[in-house]
Amino acid sequence: MKIKGIIFDFGFTLFSFENPSVEKYYECFKKGLLKSIESLKQENIILEQEEIIKEFISIFNKKKSSYFRESIKTKDEFPTSQIFKEVIEILKEKGLILEQSVLKQEFLEELSELYHSCEEEEWKPYKETKKTLESLSSHKTLKIGLISNHPNHKTVKNMLKNNDMKKYFNAIVTSAKFGKRKPNRDIFFHTLKKMGLNEEDAKDCLMVGDEAADAVGAYKIGMKVLLKKREYEFPFETKIDIPNLVKITSVSEVLDYIY
Ligand SMILES: [Mg+2]
Incomplete structure (x- = not known):
């Protein structure tokens, strides 16, 4: 046969x-998320205010871990671009986002690429x-x-x-x-x-x-x-x-x- x-x-x-550890993964994603936020600032989508950025990081990480737990149960994947979209929508509702137009999928994907860029270099x-x-x-x-x-x-x-x-x-x-x-x-x-x-x-x-x-x-x-x-x-x-x-x-x- x-x-x-x-x-x-x-x-x-x-x-x-190389040398994977939970700490190293976290460190990598932390670096990546800061790069994505930098891009949001450059596009004038979020204000350069410490509290807003902290809020962004906190909502993002909470969503990421809850989706991760759900994916283990359901085997559904929650793409990173979807998480960015939802976080931006939440911040918009809270009046913390400057950009009023709907974010293009292309830009959400760029943010995701930046988020995973540190990991991309490690593999x-x-x-x-x-x-x-x-x-x-x-x-x-x-x-x-x-x-x-x-x-x-x-x-x-x-x-x-x-x-x-x-x-x-x-x-x-x-x-x-x-x-x-x-x-x-x-x-x-x-x-x-x-x-x-x-x-x-x-x-x-x-x-x-x-x-x-x-x-x-x-x-x-x-x-x-x-x-x-x-x-x-x-x-x-x-x-x-x-x-x-x-x-x-x-x-x-x-x-x-x-x-
Ligand atoms: Mg494998």
Whole structure:
């Protein structure tokens, strides 16, 4: 039986965040949020007043964490651009926003890109990633896809583009754009379709990921799963209960499973 397609996860599968810690993530998002606020000030959307900026940060962080909790339960994704939109609307109602016109989606996306810009610099591909993708793409009939649970589509695309890797993928799917997060099965079906495959092809496809969301989602729709061992443990890791789960330590090992 021939492998028709392979889908990769992004974080800790193809790319790594060096020395990750909760503190480092927070620090990165704090830096990013200040950049976004700087842009709002430059556009004369918010006033340069300490209390308003504090209020902005406080509402943003509260919304972000409540949406994060909700996404764990419902697997719905709440894009960063939506959070910016809602925060600006709340501040507008409070009379703390100067701009009266409706904010364009384009600008909201720019704000999101700035918010994730620090993170964008931190994620680096593993040394085996490029060679592996290059080698996979030499299999003419093999389709290559990517699914990332990320709240900003452009950030994932930028990271692939900046590392000259976008060209290897037949489909790049993020939860931000699709609206649902892994392990929701629809995001897997949607990706297969974008790769030019259908639901029945799932059994002839491989999923490569580092956590339960990747493995369980793919397993449920009949895909074969390769679990990449991560160099760091996450807090509150979900145990993966899949029979005969194949574990790999380097992404280059996927080449042994393509035939
Ligand atoms: Mg991952």
